[in-house]
Amino acid sequence: MITVHHLNNSRSQRVLWLLEELGCQYQVVKYQRDxxxxxxxxxxxxxHPLGKAPVITDGxxxxxxxxxxxxxxxxxxxxxxxxxxxxxxxxxxxxxWLHYAEGSAMPPLLLKLMFLRLPKxxxxxxxxxxxxAVAGRAQQSFVDPQLKTHIDYWESELAKSTWFAGEELxxxxxxxxxxxxxxxxxxxxxxxxxxxxxLERIRARPAYRRALEVGGEFHLAR
Numbered sequence: 001m002i003t004v005h006h007l008n009n010s011r012s013q014r015v016l017w018l019l020e021e022l023g024c025q026y027q028v029v030k031y032q033r034d035x036x037x038x039x040x041x042x043x044x045x046x047x048h049p050l051g052k053a054p055v056i057t058d059g060x061x062x063x064x065x066x067x068x069x070x071x072x073x074x075x076x077x078x079x080x081x082x083x084x085x086x087x088x089x090x091x092x093x094x095x096x097w098l099h100y101a102e103g104s105a106m107p108p109l110l111l112k113l114m115f116l117r118l119p120k121x122x123x124x125x126x127x128x129x130x131x132x133a134v135a136g137r138a139q140q141s142f143v144d145p146q147l148k149t150h151i152d153y154w155e156s157e158l159a160k161s162t163w164f165a166g167e168e169l170x171x172x173x174x175x176x177x178x179x180x181x182x183x184x185x186x187x188x189x190x191x192x193x194x195x196x197x198x199l200e201r202i203r204a205r206p207a208y209r210r211a212l213e214v215g216g217e218f219h220l221a222r
Contacts (some may be wrong), residue, residue: 012054145159
């Protein structure tokens with residue numbers, strides 16, 4: 001039996017979605033973020049040394065990292081689904097987007113989140129205006145231009161095909177769902193029409209909706 005160690009409002013939501021798309025039987029162990037720090041609880045370190053989500057266990061295997069989990073589940077349980085044929089152009093795009101999502105798309109989104117929260121943190125009142133000014137300048141001069149570059153890139157790529165790797169939904173779309181959800185919620189700039197339609201399509205899928213019921217409230221999806 002596959003066990004998903006699920007942290008609320010986290011990347012593990014997309015693992016639940018993938019399992020629903022594959023029709024796998026699984027169970028969920030839920031963990032809650034610290035309401036003050038928003039960090040994962042220490043209990044997750046009993047499952048994996050880094051103490052982050054997602055983590056799955058499947059028999060004797062314990063696996064972390066969203067991309068690795070998606071590749072493992074699609075290979076073991078997909079029966080040819082959600083992955084383009086080997087050697088095809090779509091397969092190359094599939095592999096690219098699996099790695100791009102965390103390697104390129106998420107860093108500027110995490111920086112955006114950090115600079116948004118920085119002025120709201122436990123900062124002495126005397127230097128709070130300075131912290132707010134520094135955070136705002138960093139966003140305007142570096143983070144926001146980077147985000148716009150990525151958002152424009154998603155738009156141009158989704159103009160080429162319905163899904164990120166081609167005309168069929170794949171695990172790459174599951175992987176890319178989190179950056180697009182995060183950008184829609186936090187980037188502070190609108191997504192393009194194609195990216196917005198991508199989010200509308202995945203949110204309308206029965207498997208996606210079932211995963212939300214299983215995982216609980218998912219703030220990024222608002």
